[in-house]
Amino acid sequence: MPICITVAENSQVASSSPDLPEGVVGLPDTTFQALRRVAFNGEGADSLLHFFVQKGREYIRFQNYVGLLALPDGTQIEILPKIQSDLDARSTMLTMLRYLRHSPFRTLTPAHTQAAHLPLWEVFITAFVDSVESLVRQGIRRAYVGVERNERFWKGRFQATRQQRENGQHAERLAVAFDWLTADVPPNRILKTALLHLSSRSISAPVQRRIRRLLQALDDVPISDSLADDLRASQRVNRLFNSYEPALRWAVALLQGRAFGVKIGSVMDISLLVPMGRVFEDFVAHGIRTYWPETGAVTVQEASAHLVDQHVGTPKFRLRPDILIRQGDRTLVLDTKWKRIDGHDRTGNYGIEQADLYQLYAYGKKYAASDLFLVYPANETFRHPLAVFGYDASTRLHVVPFNVASPLVNEVEKLARYALSVQDA
Numbered sequence: 001m002p003i004c005i006t007v008a009e010n011s012q013v014a015s016s017s018p019d020l021p022e023g024v025v026g027l028p029d030t031t032f033q034a035l036r037r038v039a040f041n042g043e044g045a046d047s048l049l050h051f052f053v054q055k056g057r058e059y060i061r062f063q064n065y066v067g068l069l070a071l072p073d074g075t076q077i078e079i080l081p082k083i084q085s086d087l088d089a090r091s092t093m094l095t096m097l098r099y100l101r102h103s104p105f106r107t108l109t110p111a112h113t114q115a116a117h118l119p120l121w122e123v124f125i126t127a128f129v130d131s132v133e134s135l136v137r138q139g140i141r142r143a144y145v146g147v148e149r150n151e152r153f154w155k156g157r158f159q160a161t162r163q164q165r166e167n168g169q170h171a172e173r174l175a176v177a178f179d180w181l182t183a184d185v186p187p188n189r190i191l192k193t194a195l196l197h198l199s200s201r202s203i204s205a206p207v208q209r210r211i212r213r214l215l216q217a218l219d220d221v222p223i224s225d226s227l228a229d230d231l232r233a234s235q236r237v238n239r240l241f242n243s244y245e246p247a248l249r250w251a252v253a254l255l256q257g258r259a260f261g262v263k264i265g266s267v268m269d270i271s272l273l274v275p276m277g278r279v280f281e282d283f284v285a286h287g288i289r290t291y292w293p294e295t296g297a298v299t300v301q302e303a304s305a306h307l308v309d310q311h312v313g314t315p316k317f318r319l320r321p322d323i324l325i326r327q328g329d330r331t332l333v334l335d336t337k338w339k340r341i342d343g344h345d346r347t348g349n350y351g352i353e354q355a356d357l358y359q360l361y362a363y364g365k366k367y368a369a370s371d372l373f374l375v376y377p378a379n380e381t382f383r384h385p386l387a388v389f390g391y392d393a394s395t396r397l398h399v400v401p402f403n404v405a406s407p408l409v410n411e412v413e414k415l416a417r418y419a420l421s422v423q424d425a
Helices: 029-041 086-097 120-138 160-166 186-199 205-217 227-234 239-256 276-291 354-366 408-424
Strands: 004-008 012-015 024-027 049-054 057-062 065-070 076-080 143-151 174-182 272-275 297-300 305-311 314-319 323-327 330-336 371-377 396-402
Touching (some): 012 029, 029 049, 029 057, 076 086, 120 239, 272 276, 305 354, 354 371, 396 408
Parallel strands (some): 012 024
Antiparallel strands (some): 012 057, 297 323, 305 314
């Protein structure tokens, strides 16, 4: 059974020793060196891992990525968001991942998100197996493919030129071309390849049995000779295979060891990592689209305004706020930031970055919004909106908390009530 280590985003790790500073996670030296190679060898890995030396000791700090990182020595590192407790962090992260756009995590169910006894890797394998079982129950799809063969009977279309070239000395054979209904098509080959890949990588006997049954159902399907070619071909398949999309997303992620936004290279085997900022952004956007009062028209990532209205006859620098809400003649702009701020640190500006204030001010002016909202995750020092920031007489900034561990509908309703109170003030 592989070693599984759980850390929080932004945590620091080092090789284990008796004199480690408080708060630093000690790793076996082989594991730390494997992680060090990832930090140095991966293209763009500095956005995932930050290596530094302090007082002669080497450290690695995890950045704002969450999910699963597997190392060549067999160690699996689970990186969880930094919220109130490890158990809450794990289930909360899986719940939030369900709303990450264009990802396989959208098929996660409450049963998956509450599986606290399973390593993340087993949760992901289980979600993939569930999606393939659903396809098998519906019946494995087949498609017609063009075939050229030499047969002893007439079938399909006769090919005179090939007949002369290949069968001049074999009058008993006919060169024919015909369409053949087969399960040997790119989507099925990808699923078969992924199942074989995972059959030896799951530590769960029930999951292994389920994989064996699925492999039997795909017995007539060969594995993929070229995953890249089959992936490209799968993007062009017809609507018959639309139901395959969730399973194919999982297959690709599990086969390729996806690190969204990071190219780690050959040092990683099984990894699924996502930037927590993107997870938070999609989570809040989904909640507001779904639960905001009907009087509001919600748009996400609208880009109808530009910072510069005119330059050599054209506008420049699109402005793309996370969320716009239009209610009657009033527009609200919301931008989400996955960052821990200190609600008590008034002299240090609460840890809010000045660049974020500039960005919101530009949004307000260009989208004609008088009330702007910076949405940060709630923490023990930040449970209520901060005092209002007045840019000028007509533009106000509201810094509000969003508790990701609470039911999504409750947090959106709370935010909507606050926005309404601001309007009525």
